[in-house]
Amino acid sequence: MFNKVLIANRGEIAARVIRTCQKLGIATVAVYSEADQALPFVQLADESYLIGKPRVNESYLNIDKLIKAAKDTGAEAIHPGYGLLSENAEFARACRKEGIAFIGPSADVMAKMGDKVEARRVMTDAGVPVVPGTEEAVQDIAEAKAFAQDYGYPIMVKAAAGGGGIGMQAVYNDEELAKAYESNAKRAQTFFGNGALFVEKLITNPRHIEIQVLADEHGHAIHLFERECSIQRRHQKVVEEAPSPFLQEKTRKQMGETALKAVHALGYSNAGTIEFLVDEDEQYYFIEMNTRLQVEHPVTEEITGVDLVEQQLRIAAGEELSLRQDDIRIQGHAIEVRIYAEDPNTFFPSPGQITKLLLPEGEGIRHELAVNETSQVTPFYDPMIAKLVVSAESREAAIEKMTKALHGYEIEGIKSNLMMLKRIITHEQFKAGHTQTSFIENYYLPTITNQ
Structure with a gap:
């Protein structure tokens, strides 16, 4: 070590x-x-x-x-x-x-998965289902339109070298495509030094569900089940939970096996996440692999009892995984919310001086903090300032615990998304497990436009 x-x-x-x-x-x-x-x-x-x-x-x-x-x-x-x-x-x-x-993994594997077109090719060769899309980055707008004619709108324009929702946009007709192609190519060039785009069929009303994996340098690999990460704004996750309230056990097992198939095909080592879009029929499609620890990793730790950072360190030090697939069990339910210094109506960052920070405490409550009660939130970095994680014996109990925790969480001096999180967690559609990627657009945004 x-x-x-x-x-x-x-x-x-x-x-x-x-x-x-x-x-x-x-x-x-x-x-x-x-x-x-x-x-x-x-x-x-x-x-x-x-x-x-x-x-x-x-x-x-x-x-x-x-x-x-x-x-x-x-x-x-x-x-x-x-x-x-x-x-x-x-x-x-x-x-x-x-x-x-x-x-982390090798540079070569990281480069393969960082190129969205190459990642699709690798996964297709490994037998992992992918969303229908172009095999290479499209050369011009005419090629993108040809794909749309073959598969029909809506489609998704995505930066080939991108991530985090940057350079990514859903389009519904030729006029929107022309505008999206130009603007996202420029944005991708600015953020990633690569303006290449590819296009794929848009899966309507999907869920965003990802599988956590661990693999060592000795050929051993396991998955730690899934995380439901569907509640997003501007393609950035806001609420995550584990396990998913949607998946049946058969699909859960298949997705875990598929993720391990991808890991072995890559010769992957360390922690990683295979991300899927899942439609209403539980058909799932690979969208990307994150070759790192995820922001939402605590919910997996809470339901499995596995310290993912510890496993990363041990793997990087050359140790064999001491865990095997049969050792991993789902225990209870966990929910994480990301607390941002932002205007909850516009989602724009809201830097400033924190003047009060009061945190809820209790069994099954976990804080991941970037700040304290005297911190200055600057405009230089991502505006996420903390994560609040709860765990309980059931999803219903976890929702109740999160509701109480959010009402006991106080931040003053800056704007935050606490009110938004309270509305999401207490919404009847969330309680019912209806957490598609369109959740905020369908259920939160109408509440603020009607105020």
């Missing part, structure tokens, strides 16, 4: 990784920008290292500075967290070139 690990990330995920390292007796190094020096994760680590100015390209996205920080502090490994450089193959290669263990 490693003696010292550097966390190349910030906020709540940095704190999350540090806690597991402390449990295992591993020393930690937190890197931080000038904007983050007062945040809790910096104080939580054994050492802290100023990485640069607030903007991400001068700090958390600067590979040379991160490598230097690891070498200066004697860190043997780097945990990339999620977001930022967590799925950057160049970063993984740079770490290994310098003899620093990268806590």
